[in-house]
Amino acid sequence: MSNKIRSYLFPLVLLVLVISLAFYFVYRSVNSETELPIGNAAPDFVLQDWDDQFVKASYNKGKVVLMEFMFTSCPDICPLTTYKMVQLQEQLKQKGLFGNQVQFVAVTFDPVHDTAEVLREYALRMNMDRSGWHILRGEEEQTKKIAAEYGIMVQNLGDGHFVHTVTSLQLIDSEQRIRKIYEMGEEMNNEEIMKDIESLLSR
CATH class of the missing domain: 3.40.30.10 (Glutaredoxin)
Known part of the structure; x- marks a missing residue:
């Protein structure tokens, strides 16, 4: 692979990585805000x-x-x-x-x-x-x-x-x-x- 192709690919891969990480952290943030905490077991009766x-x-x-x-x-x-x-x-x-x-x-x-x-x-x-x-x-x-x-x-x-x-x-x-x-x-x-x-x- 030529240096010219590598020079184009590296920023593209980096951009995809950044976007993927951004989506991951947004997903985690949304889930952490909406997920209900788990409390004690409900006593049976x-x-x-x-x-x-x-x-x-x-x-x-x-x-x-x-x-x-x-x-x-x-x-x-x-x-x-x-x-x-x-x-x-x-x-x-x-x-x-x-x-x-x-x-x-x-x-x-x-x-x-x-x-x-x-x-x-x-x-x-x-x-x-x-x-x-x-x-x-x-x-x-x-x-x-x-x-x-x-x-x-x-x-x-x-x-x-x-x-x-x-x-x-x-x-x-x-x-x-x-x-x-x-x-x-x-x-x-x-x-x-x-x-x-x-x-x-x-x-």
Whole structure:
């Protein structure tokens, strides 16, 4: 190969190398910004659903799970959170993802009031599609312990009133790892949550 040809090839090879490196670092940068951090393993548990059937959290392995802790007589934050989850439900149904790839779970703090019948009525009133929802209940102390394992503090104030951590909405990946925790109620950002769900489904 002549020196003249080498003199043309060297800058071309260098340019290709620089462009390739630039694309690589941009790709890494974008991925690092959008990839959700991997948190602790989601603790397994067994609770009863609205048909009094026992359901294990690990039954949802292989699906992305959005789980809320709530109680149906809550006057504000809990029903608003469920309402926004139902909005997400409808978006996921349009994409053919709800139920088969994405599961929603609601765990009540208040088994005394939230009987299986009350949970069924709540689900009907809120338009929760049972093909992709589990609404679960257990003994109060059991549920309180499960919530604590997920980093959620609950206090029974009596007369059916509870206070709890407002970051009680958790995104769990198909390997049952907690990937993100969201605020409930008015601060709940459906656009962000949908983006995060789709991010987990694409990996």
